[in-house]
Amino acid sequence: MGASALAGAWVQSQRSPQPALSADQEKIFSEQMSRDSAYVRQNMNLLASKVGELKARLIAMDGLSKRVAEVAGVSYTDPEVQASLEQAAMPAVMDDITAEPGASWSAEGLGRELDTMAQQLVEQKDWFAMLDLVLTKRTGVEASLPTYMPVNYPYLSSSFGWRRNPVTGRHSMHEGLDFAAPKGTPIHAASGGVVTQARYAPGYGKLVEISHGNGLVTRYAHASSIAVKVGDLVEKGQFIARVGSTGRSTGSHLHFEVRMAGHPLDPTLFLARQQDPEQLVADASEATGTVAPQVR
Structure with missing residues (x-):
């Protein structure tokens, strides 16, 4: 009988509700959560702002590479480069990053933007490598042209x-x-x-x-x-x-x-x-x- 009574008391104690937090504890906990949330939002906004700046620079680099190629005449003589130029001329779409102050962004949105920028950097690297190859080849061809006067008698x-x-x-x-x-x-x-x-x-x-x-x-x-x-x-x-x-x-x-x-x-x-x-x-x-x- 004694053992049964002790077992029943233990089961009852496990089923009883846990003591609730006091009002002061809840206030402290809530304030800490608010500070942590504000800190995360602040850093997310700062990171998003930096990502937006880098995105704008990538777009500017696209335009610069196109102008350099056009000045060099690459777009008119190299079809494979022309295709890259036309692609570079299209402005990138920024779905999640904006320049409006106070805007908030999600970690998922920033992740997508970072992935897009990484791909654009790879494309920029390939494009500049192609442009360098074309210009180097063209320089070599021009250097091989017979432009030197063979005798010092132009008559x-x-x-x-x-x-x-x-x-x-x-x-x-x-x-x-x-x-x-x-x-x-x-x-x-x-x-x-x-x-x-x-x-x-x-x-x-x-x-x-x-x-x-x-x-x-x-x-x-x-x-x-x-x-x-x-x-x-x-x-x-x-x-x-x-x-x-x-x-x-x-x-x-x-x-x-x-x-x-x-x-x-x-x-x-x-x-x-x-x-x-x-x-x-x-x-x-x-x-x-x-x-x-x-x-x-």
């Missing part, structure tokens, strides 16, 4: 195009420029590349041919002597031969050609870019008129 005795051949008397296509210069005048490479020919060729006489990559080559004909050999790497402006009158020629001069994939191009399209107006090949030919002998 043209014969220009590019159809003319009466001084040897045969027939009209034929003159596939280069003829620079009248004394025998022995140094000839320089118009651009860097690899020597693919350094030999005597029918018509051309002593000939040097340099490949500049991407199917672009230059030829220097009628030389009196050659200073390079096949396989040599030459730099822009490097001495490669001396002016002469070998091959089919009527006088001492340099016959200079520029070819792309085997097709002749007018060398003045390249040489004129780096010359002062008074030194342009076209100006030199006009100034001298037709007093000079016609040579190949």
Whole structure:
């Protein structure tokens, strides 16, 4: 009987309600919760404000990269970059971040914004890497163009195009420029590349041919002597031969050609870019008129 009474008393004590907090304790607890909540809200708002600022900077970077690409002309010549430019031109949508003071944001909203910004940073990195690659490639291509005057005698005795051949008397296509210069005048490479020919060729006489990559080559004909050999790497402006009158020629001069994939191009399209107006090949030919002998 005694054991049963003790067990019943214990069960009753477990079922009885726990003592409630006093009014002072509830007040202290409530004040602490309010302070903690205000602290969390304050930090959330501060974090959201920083996220908004970073978001705005990302949008500004998008616009800046687009303007840089447009100035560089990338958007007009590189379709794969144009697609990125069009995407960069679209302003980012900011669903949860606003600049209004006193606004509150959720942790979930901030998390989504941070994820979006992380993705945008990855895209920005890829975009700038692509832009750098394109500009680097373009710089390399421009550096390989034959813009260096091959001889220090800009006077043209014969220009590019159809003319009466001084040897045969027939009209034929003159596939280069003829620079009248004394025998022995140094000839320089118009651009860097690899020597693919350094030999005597029918018509051309002593000939040097340099490949500049991407199917672009230059030829220097009628030389009196050659200073390079096949396989040599030459730099822009490097001495490669001396002016002469070998091959089919009527006088001492340099016959200079520029070819792309085997097709002749007018060398003045390249040489004129780096010359002062008074030194342009076209100006030199006009100034001298037709007093000079016609040579190949």
